[in-house]
Amino acid sequence: MIECVKCGQVDAIKRAGFVRGKQRFYCRHCSYHFVVAEPTPAKPVKRQATIMDIARQLGISPSTVSRALLNRYGINERTRAEILRVAQELDYQPNLLAQSLSNSETHTIGVIIPDIERPFFASVVSGIQQVASASGYRVMVCQSNESHQMEVANVQALVASRVDGLLICHSTETTLFDHIRLPHRKGLPIVHFDRICDNIDTSKVVQDDFGGGAAIAGHLHQQGCRQLAVFAGPPDLLISKRRLEGFLSTLADQGIAADGVRVVHSHFKPDEALYTLREWLQSPAPPDGIFCVHYGNAIDMMLDLKQRGVRIPEEIAIAGFGEDRLAAVIEPGLTTIHQHPFQIGRQAALLFLNQIMAPESFVPATHQVKGELIVRQSTLRRV
Numbered sequence: 001m002i003e004c005v006k007c008g009q010v011d012a013i014k015r016a017g018f019v020r021g022k023q024r025f026y027c028r029h030c031s032y033h034f035v036v037a038e039p040t041p042a043k044p045v046k047r048q049a050t051i052m053d054i055a056r057q058l059g060i061s062p063s064t065v066s067r068a069l070l071n072r073y074g075i076n077e078r079t080r081a082e083i084l085r086v087a088q089e090l091d092y093q094p095n096l097l098a099q100s101l102s103n104s105e106t107h108t109i110g111v112i113i114p115d116i117e118r119p120f121f122a123s124v125v126s127g128i129q130q131v132a133s134a135s136g137y138r139v140m141v142c143q144s145n146e147s148h149q150m151e152v153a154n155v156q157a158l159v160a161s162r163v164d165g166l167l168i169c170h171s172t173e174t175t176l177f178d179h180i181r182l183p184h185r186k187g188l189p190i191v192h193f194d195r196i197c198d199n200i201d202t203s204k205v206v207q208d209d210f211g212g213g214a215a216i217a218g219h220l221h222q223q224g225c226r227q228l229a230v231f232a233g234p235p236d237l238l239i240s241k242r243r244l245e246g247f248l249s250t251l252a253d254q255g256i257a258a259d260g261v262r263v264v265h266s267h268f269k270p271d272e273a274l275y276t277l278r279e280w281l282q283s284p285a286p287p288d289g290i291f292c293v294h295y296g297n298a299i300d301m302m303l304d305l306k307q308r309g310v311r312i313p314e315e316i317a318i319a320g321f322g323e324d325r326l327a328a329v330i331e332p333g334l335t336t337i338h339q340h341p342f343q344i345g346r347q348a349a350l351l352f353l354n355q356i357m358a359p360e361s362f363v364p365a366t367h368q369v370k371g372e373l374i375v376r377q378s379t380l381r382r383v
């Protein structure tokens with residue numbers, strides 16, 4: 001039943017020829033000619049192809065398609081080849097979550113790091129990826145951005161995604177670890193690396209933070225530095241504590257008491273480093289040697305010292321913990337401890353695989369990666 005598009009009448013409509021191939025109508029009630037617009041066909045909704053779509057196209061059962069895609073036995077090779085061909089045509093992607101519900105495995109490792117932009121963590125992830133890929137695992141990476149709240153949310157999201165294991169380096173804000181205890185208690189394999197939690201019985205990959213701090217202290221003392229200062233991390237951050245302990249222990253062996261070393265704790269922020277440096281320079285006896293627990297803060301201080309016209313290392317020698325390309329190209333080059341982050345990532349992934357492959361006989365292990373002192377011009381005073 002045709003309705004006039006102008007007056008809405010139905011009984012007064014009659015056909016009135018064609019216009020451009022379309023039927024035209026005339027309303028005797030309002031003397032109006034019109035053409036009825038054709039409805040716009042609805043666009044097909046794009047969706048992910050399923051096993052049902054493949055089965056429907058080939059006229060076979062979904063169970064046959066499923067067995068072929070999973071490479072199970074009992075499928076004719078010609079049938080398997082045809083199923084794979086249609087799957088490729090339809091751009092079929094397996095539903096990983098559905099597979100995980102059936103076999104309790106996703107072959108995915110969750111990795112949480114504090115900051116993806118830092119070269120150290122990028123290298124760690126690269127090491128993890130190398131081992132994981134060779135073993136048939138995918139890697140899902142999240143960053144906490146040094147936030148405890150974000151770290152907790154990342155753990156919850158990865159666990160909800162049914163990862164087979166969790167590799168984590170904690171944020172500087174993290175002092176409570178209940179978000180790790182719960183999945184650990186439920187049997188999820190967890191490996192800590194770099195910034196670890198000593199209160200949970202997990203496998204761990206740690207650096208020789210104590211030894212690295214000790215090596216820096218010994219080198220600065222050998223270069224004649226006696227008024228020493230340390231720009232450390234948060235007081236509760238384990239890696240910072242151990243680097244500081246190694247530094248102070250070696251100085252004690254050289255007759256320099258801990259109370260004779262200026263120590264400032266921070267969250268590694270550049271403005272904190274520059275404020276502290278100004279305070280030290282304005283003191284009656286400025287330091288002649290500075291150790292930064294994070295190499296980035298050492299570079300921040302070096303740039304500020306150069307702007308002030310302070311000679312490095314003649315007036316102030318400076319060293320940092322952690323290697324980066326910038327440490328080598330800055331002038332003068334920065335003395336650092338190379339942490340070998342790629343190796344840290346590899347070892348973390350290997351510890352996960354050890355646990356996943358033999359859960360009954362698994363015993364948590366701690367692997368230590370030794371750092372390497374790289375001496376550059378920022379500390380060579382030629383005494």
